[in-house]
Amino acid sequence: MIAVADILTLSHVQKAFGSKQVLKDVDFSIPQGSIFGFVGENGAGKTTTMKLILGLEKADAGIITVGGQTVHFGATKTNRITGYLPDVPAFYGYMTPVEYLDLCARITGISGRQHRIAEMLDLVQLKADKHRIRGFSRGMKQRLGIAQALLNRPQLLICDEPTSALDPAGRNEFLELLASLRGQTTVLFSTHILSDVERISDRVGILHDGHLQACDTLANLHQQFGRPQIKLTLSDTQTAQRCGQVLRPLPVQVQANQVTIPYQDAYETTAQQVLRALVTADITPIALQRQSATLEQIFLEVIGNGHTINHA
Numbered sequence: 001m002i003a004v005a006d007i008l009t010l011s012h013v014q015k016a017f018g019s020k021q022v023l024k025d026v027d028f029s030i031p032q033g034s035i036f037g038f039v040g041e042n043g044a045g046k047t048t049t050m051k052l053i054l055g056l057e058k059a060d061a062g063i064i065t066v067g068g069q070t071v072h073f074g075a076t077k078t079n080r081i082t083g084y085l086p087d088v089p090a091f092y093g094y095m096t097p098v099e100y101l102d103l104c105a106r107i108t109g110i111s112g113r114q115h116r117i118a119e120m121l122d123l124v125q126l127k128a129d130k131h132r133i134r135g136f137s138r139g140m141k142q143r144l145g146i147a148q149a150l151l152n153r154p155q156l157l158i159c160d161e162p163t164s165a166l167d168p169a170g171r172n173e174f175l176e177l178l179a180s181l182r183g184q185t186t187v188l189f190s191t192h193i194l195s196d197v198e199r200i201s202d203r204v205g206i207l208h209d210g211h212l213q214a215c216d217t218l219a220n221l222h223q224q225f226g227r228p229q230i231k232l233t234l235s236d237t238q239t240a241q242r243c244g245q246v247l248r249p250l251p252v253q254v255q256a257n258q259v260t261i262p263y264q265d266a267y268e269t270t271a272q273q274v275l276r277a278l279v280t281a282d283i284t285p286i287a288l289q290r291q292s293a294t295l296e297q298i299f300l301e302v303i304g305n306g307h308t309i310n311h312a
């Protein structure tokens, strides 16, 4: 098997703002051509990590390399092979997409400008659009932002929460666009929408308490952290709450009209225990399913919150 080189590596990276140590020891790498979903709670340090990779912030310690070259704070050469889509991309609203991309291409000295701009607008399905950017929807702006980020044929594309402001159709289109880059451009994207990560990522990194607590393929994360579970669907939220109480001390999670019970022993042992308790309490579930954990549950498990979900 041919080994795939890592396009990005972070070694023992630390970053503090004043007395707040945001990144304590961040260590990970991303293989070339893969899609990397970067997740973590609000304030975990995802944007900070991305800014360090882009040389927009200065690390207190540690080494970052992109394409084998070390990243330096300030005008880092590695940005010639890196594209960036910030969470809220800014545009000149009075320009058309072609005018805007032409300006970006001139600034960065891209050769074969016109051809590349047409190619990018085709990719993001804005080719026919002659309107000014100020009238664009969030989805259209996000797609134009990615056209701009890809203009210089980057080897690494960094996107900060690219889908958070998009409606389901816009999100879908955008994820397909990111997925279509697989194999050519390495994509690192941050998000709180874990189903987006599950959909397109080859690898997932979970940032928590200043460390990348988990960094692996989805399959391996499932194997390591995702305990199998029994999901009960009840007739209403009240019954689900009552069911949750009846089933304690099992580590139940109650969410709306569903109760989830992760288990470690044989399925039959837990299922029988659950069914017996339900019969005794005179509760009849609408459905009982045996399933594997979702990425949300794995995330909560990794950040040490695995047994505490109890959304009423």
Ligand SMILES: Nc1ncnc2c1ncn2[C@@H]1O[C@H](COP(=O)(O)OP(=O)(O)OP(=O)(O)O)[C@@H](O)[C@H]1O
Pocket (backbone or CB within 6 Å): 017, 022, 040, 041, 042, 043, 044, 045, 046, 047, 048, 049
């Ligand atoms: N320039 C700065 N000066 C001071 N504190 C900062 C600065 N930039 C970030 N921080 C702090 O560092 C922490 C990490 O912020 P960061 O934006 O990297 O988190 P995040 O994981 O991207 O969060 P979110 O998911 O909410 O976007 C936060 O507590 C934030 O307030």
